[in-house]
Amino acid sequence: TGSERVGEVGHVGQxxxxxxVENIMKMEVTEQDLWIVxxxxxxxxxxxxxxxxxxxxxxxxxxxxxxxxxxxxxxxMDYIKHLLLSTDVVDAANQALGQDRNLKTHLPFSLLPKNLxxxxxxxxVG
Numbered sequence: 547t548g549s550e551r552v553g554e555v556g557h558v559g560q561x562x563x564x565x566x567v568e569n570i571m572k573m574e575v576t577e578q579d580l581w582i583v584x585x586x587x588x589x590x591x592x593x594x595x596x597x598x599x600x601x602x603x604x605x606x607x608x609x610x611x612x613x614x615x616x617x618x619x620x621x622x623m624d625y626i627k628h629l630l631l632s633t634d635v636v637d638a639a640n641q642a643l644g645q646d647r648n649l650k651t652h653l654p655f656s657l658l659p660k661n662l663x664x665x666x667x668x669x670x671v672g
Contacts, residue, residue, distance in 0.1 A: 550562075550563070557654065575659050575662050578647065580646070580649070582648075582650040582651075593671055594614060594650060598648060620650050622653060
């Protein structure tokens with residue numbers, strides 16, 4: 547255990563999280579992306595369901611059958627669980643490049659791709 551500084555601002559994270567953050571910061575962003583950036587427990591799931599339905603023609607019945615983790619790439623999983631298990635959420639999101647990607651994160655903007663707000667659709671819930 548222990549901590550390290552990550553990102554340009556020097557956020558404190560567990561040792562090993564720097565690589566996860568670096569992978570997120572290096573992600574390619576496209577105009578097809580929808581990013582939900584929120585604080586934890588601030589309406590993230592509600593926002594995800596609302597925006598997913600808008601992007602899918604308000605098909606409520608289909609929405610009920612698709613798991614939330616299938617609808618959105620939760621990028622923080624690589625950051626949160628890096629010591630517990632191997633996750634590849636960022637890799638999976640990168641492989642979906644060019645598709646309509648839904649991504650969510652609780653990380654601050656300083657730990658996200660620099661051109662995020664210039665290219666992608668971003669919903670920020672603060």
